[in-house]
Amino acid sequence: MRLLLVEDDHLLAGSLQKELERQGFAVDLAVNGVDAQYLGEVEPYDVVVLDLGLPQRPGLEVLSNWRGQGNRVPVIILTARDAWHERVDGFKTGADDYLGKPFHAEELVARIQALMRRSHDMPGPLLGAGGLELDEERQQVRLPGGELLDLTGTEFRLLRYFMLNPGRILSKTRLTEHVYEQDFDRDSNLIEVYVRRLRDKLGKGCIETRRGQGYLFVAAKE
Amino acid sequence: MNSLERRLQLGLVISLVVLMGLLWTVGNQSVRELTEDFIASRLEHDMESLLGALNPAEDRPRMRRHRVSQVYSQPFSGHYFLILLDNGSQLSSRSLWDQSLPVSPLQPGERRRMRVTGPVGQQLLVLIKGFRKQGRGLTLAVAEDLTPLQERRNRFKRDFALLALAGLLSLLAVQRLLVRRSFRRLEPVREDIRRLEQGETIRLSEQVPTEILPLVQEFNHLLGLLSQRLERSRNALGNLAHALKSPLNLLTQYLDGQSSDAGPPRQQARAQAERIRQLMERELKRARLAGKGLSGQRFDPASELPDLIGALQQVHRERNLDIDAQVEAGVSAFGDREDMLELLGNLLDNACKWAASNVRCIVSANSEIQVRVEDDGSGLSDQELERMTRRGTRLDETVEGHGLGLAIAKDIVKLYGGEMQFGRSSQLGGLEVCVHLPRGGGGTG
Numbered sequence: 236m237r238l239l240l241v242e243d244d245h246l247l248a249g250s251l252q253k254e255l256e257r258q259g260f261a262v263d264l265a266v267n268g269v270d271a272q273y274l275g276e277v278e279p280y281d282v283v284v285l286d287l288g289l290p291q292r293p294g295l296e297v298l299s300n301w302r303g304q305g306n307r308v309p310v311i312i313l314t315a316r317d318a319w320h321e322r323v324d325g326f327k328t329g330a331d332d333y334l335g336k337p338f339h340a341e342e343l344v345a346r347i348q349a350l351m352r353r354s355h356d357m358p359g360p361l362l363g364a365g366g367l368e369l370d371e372e373r374q375q376v377r378l379p380g381g382e383l384l385d386l387t388g389t390e391f392r393l394l395r396y397f398m399l400n401p402g403r404i405l406s407k408t409r410l411t412e413h414v415y416e417q418d419f420d421r422d423s424n425l426i427e428v429y430v431r432r433l434r435d436k437l438g439k440g441c442i443e444t445r446r447g448q449g450y451l452f453v454a455a456k457e
Numbered sequence: 458m459n460s461l462e463r464r465l466q467l468g469l470v471i472s473l474v475v476l477m478g479l480l481w482t483v484g485n486q487s488v489r490e491l492t493e494d495f496i497a498s499r500l501e502h503d504m505e506s507l508l509g510a511l512n513p514a515e516d517r518p519r520m521r522r523h524r525v526s527q528v529y530s531q532p533f534s535g536h537y538f539l540i541l542l543d544n545g546s547q548l549s550s551r552s553l554w555d556q557s558l559p560v561s562p563l564q565p566g567e568r569r570r571m572r573v574t575g576p577v578g579q580q581l582l583v584l585i586k587g588f589r590k591q592g593r594g595l596t597l598a599v600a601e602d603l604t605p606l607q608e609r610r611n612r613f614k615r616d617f618a619l620l621a622l623a624g625l626l627s628l629l630a631v632q633r634l635l636v637r638r639s640f641r642r643l644e645p646v647r648e649d650i651r652r653l654e655q656g657e658t659i660r661l662s663e664q665v666p667t668e669i670l671p672l673v674q675e676f677n678h679l680l681g682l683l684s685q686r687l688e689r690s691r692n693a694l695g696n697l698a699h700a701l702k703s704p705l706n707l708l709t710q711y712l713d714g715q716s717s718d719a720g721p722p723r724q725q726a727r728a729q730a731e732r733i734r735q736l737m738e739r740e741l742k743r744a745r746l747a748g749k750g751l752s753g754q755r756f757d758p759a760s761e762l763p764d765l766i767g768a769l770q771q772v773h774r775e776r777n778l779d780i781d782a783q784v785e786a787g788v789s790a791f792g793d794r795e796d797m798l799e800l801l802g803n804l805l806d807n808a809c810k811w812a813a814s815n816v817r818c819i820v821s822a823n824s825e826i827q828v829r830v831e832d833d834g835s836g837l838s839d840q841e842l843e844r845m846t847r848r849g850t851r852l853d854e855t856v857e858g859h860g861l862g863l864a865i866a867k868d869i870v871k872l873y874g875g876e877m878q879f880g881r882s883s884q885l886g887g888l889e890v891c892v893h894l895p896r897g898g899g900g901t902g
Contacts, residue, residue, distance in 0.1 A: 320802075
């Protein structure tokens with residue numbers, strides 16, 4: 236999951252970035268409105284966490300510009316300006332969720348996960364697809380038989396992206412883009428390695444290879 | 458006595474009455490003196506001709522009739538004379554008939570003027586003089602009736618009084634008209650102030666009479682200052698909130714980041730950080746309230762409420778709530794936009810938190826604005842309801858979870874001089890919060 240964190244307070248941004256990465260997000264950080272808007276325009280983010288009081292360009296203007304360009308990336312506004320009139324304005328501009336500061340990191344993560352499921356048409360408290368259930372808190376996967384398996388960080392990221400897009404062919408490039416942050420040294424072979432590992436854990440048939448196209452998440456085999 | 462019009466009228470009445478009274482007295486006095494002097498001089502002439510017609514040489518004085526005017530012959534004609542000789546005999550005009558005049562003899566050269574009541578009630582002016590003719594001392598009194606003159610004078614007095622009264626009344630009427638007309642020019646100012654109160658304008662028009670222009674200008678100056686100050690303090694508070702929230706946020710992150718079984722001290726610190734957050738939130742929100750009276754934008758429920766409901770639906774999306782909002786026809790804009798959004802936002806947010814699936818909000822208006830928010834949650838027990846309704850109880854200390862939002866809502870209602878009641882929703886079964894807000898600025902309009 237690629238996540239753009241827009242926050243001008245370096246201390247908070249640093250600690251938040253660490254926490255979000257721990258939760259399996261590939262986080263890019265922007266510390267001003269202009270950079271944020273540019274990154275949002277060129278990178279295929281899955282979610283944006285947007286502060287409103289930004290240097291150079293106000294957060295609401297950034298959001299309004301994205302929406303004006305037809306960019307529908309899910310946006311959570313995270314701000315100290317949490318009066319109701321500000322929330323109303325935020326939602327009217329096109330935000331998908333709104334969280335007032337100060338906040339608990341778990342709440343932010345829970346909201347991001349809920350927003351992810353929503354934007355992939357998967358309502359419900361847990362991410363489940365193809366008979367698998369993903370415990371995002373513990374980064375474990377529950378097999379149809381009830382068995383719990385631990386996942387490494389990258390395995391978790393990759394499986395989550397597969398599970399959010401079941402039945403869709405995902406190219407290696409796309410997987411790389413959504414699993415690793417911007418300045419990660421991308422080597423598409425890595426994806427092959429991790430797909431193989433997932434197959435080992437979940438069963439051979441759960442991820443099919445479409446030659447020349449990419450991978451397809453189907454379902455876990457008993 | 459605070460009406461300028463009354464004051465002006467009273468001043469005018471007093472000065473006019475004094476002036477008219479003075480004129481009336483002086484005029485009467487002069488007319489009276491003038492007529493009496495005139496009659497006296499006529500009597501003097503009569504006296505001279507009588508003296509000429511008198512032959513006092515004999516024992517009984519004689520008059521040469523043909524030299525005496527006819528008026529002295531007709532009985533009670535109003536013109537009389539009486540002559541006293543030093544030997545005690547007297548001669549009176551025929552007109553006196555059987556009456557006499559109260560005259561005592563005078564030394565030659567003496568002269569007296571007096572007023573007496575004569576025959577048939579006539580008011581007489583009597584002129585008496587002492588003479589010496591052909592060696593004999595005699596006293597001659599001539600009298601004339603003043604009644605006809607007095608009647609004329611009374612008529613003049615009455616006419617003058619009537620005229621003065623009419624003049625007074627018409628002057629008052631003219632003045633009233635003028636004053637009214639001048640004050641009517643103040644009407645636009647009053648209208649402006651009403652519109653200001655309703656938030657339809659932010660300044661008074663300066664197209665006013667010169668006399669009150671400085672007042673209006675000063676008023677506008679203060680208005681500008683006030684809204685500037687409100688803007689500035691709102692901004693300052695916003696910045697302060699921003700500045701305070703970031704470190705607090707870090708603190709929260711830090712405390713959250715530790716393993717949860719780190720023992721009581723950390724739990725305590727976490728609880729305190731949460732308390733600081735709540736206190737700060739409430740105080741900052743309270744300080745940001747604009748209150749009734751002047752403000753930039755009014756809250757128009759018909760257009761704003763749907764947006765607010767939209768925001769709430771997004772916030773509580775996971776809950777799949779059915780939020781029903783109705784604004785009755787004829788509810789015009791009221792209150793400050795930010796304040797009202799905060800009030801309704803907090804009430805509805807609270808309802809959404811506790812609702813099972815339904816939230817309803819009805820905004821209506823008659824003599825006051827009424828906002829009712831109901832939910833179908835578990836509501837409150839009778840005891841809790843009673844505790845919340847009790848005066849002076851701090852909301853955030855009473856019912857767990859219904860804390861901050863309702864406390865802020867209560868602050869807003871209080872600031873607007875309204876009332877907030879808690880009850881059980883008869884239709885949905887959960888909590889019902891009913892807010893009454895007075896219309897307009899402060900009871901007017």
